[in-house]
Amino acid sequence: MPRHLAPSDTSRRLRSLVVAGIVLSFVGLALGACAGPRTQVNLADRPSRFVATRSTPDMVARARRSTAPKADTVVIEMRGDANGYVFAPDTVHIHTGDVVTWKMISGGPHNIAFSREAAGDAADVINRNMAAKMAYLSSPLLMNPGEALTVPFNDVPPGTYEFHCIPHLAMGQKGVIIVDP
Numbered sequence: 250m251p252r253h254l255a256p257s258d259t260s261r262r263l264r265s266l267v268v269a270g271i272v273l274s275f276v277g278l279a280l281g282a283c284a285g286p287r288t289q290v291n292l293a294d295r296p297s298r299f300v301a302t303r304s305t306p307d308m309v310a311r312a313r314r315s316t317a318p319k320a321d322t323v324v325i326e327m328r329g330d331a332n333g334y335v336f337a338p339d340t341v342h343i344h345t346g347d348v349v350t351w352k353m354i355s356g357g358p359h360n361i362a363f364s365r366e367a368a369g370d371a372a373d374v375i376n377r378n379m380a381a382k383m384a385y386l387s388s389p390l391l392m393n394p395g396e397a398l399t400v401p402f403n404d405v406p407p408g409t410y411e412f413h414c415i416p417h418l419a420m421g422q423k424g425v426i427i428v429d430p
């Protein structure tokens with residue numbers, strides 16, 4: 250199945266991107282060292298070459314997206330008002346490699362946290378996929394309407410993954426992501 254082949258293919262491409270970046274950086278450093286002080290002016294004139302040789306997290310994310318097989322994105326709203334504190338919808342079905350975005354609508358601060366027990370064997374994978382965290386399996390707090398956080402479910406095996414909002418756990422703000430086979 251192509252979904253199973255894709256991650257190793259992607260990481261191979263990422264690795265070669267990183268290697269290419271390192272090689273180019275060394276070439277750039279060597280050129281700068283040989284050419285003396287005059288080169289510094291040239292370097293300042295052409296910053297784009299050096300920007301392109303660094304593998305920033307943003308570039309890595311873009312490379313991953315461009316090679317991934319058509320990932321779907323599911324949006325879950327975070328709401329808190331007179332009707333209570335909820336994730337809407339509170340249950341979503343996705344596939345491995347799909348992306349879930351939580352969008353802050355009202356009644357914050359909200360966050361999402363998976364319990365290590367609920368995540369089971371996938372806990373480390375999910376934790377790794379969470380780019381921004383305030384703790385293991387726990388996202389930062391979203392304070393303002395319009396803020397969002399996104400977690401790709403890369404390499405997460407089929408299963409049921411429960412999550413909750415730490416500030417509103419007592420109010421029952423919980424949800425479930427079901428990764429279908």
Ligand SMILES: [Cu+2]
Pocket residue numbers: 327329334357358359360414415416417422
């Ligand atoms: Cu909340």
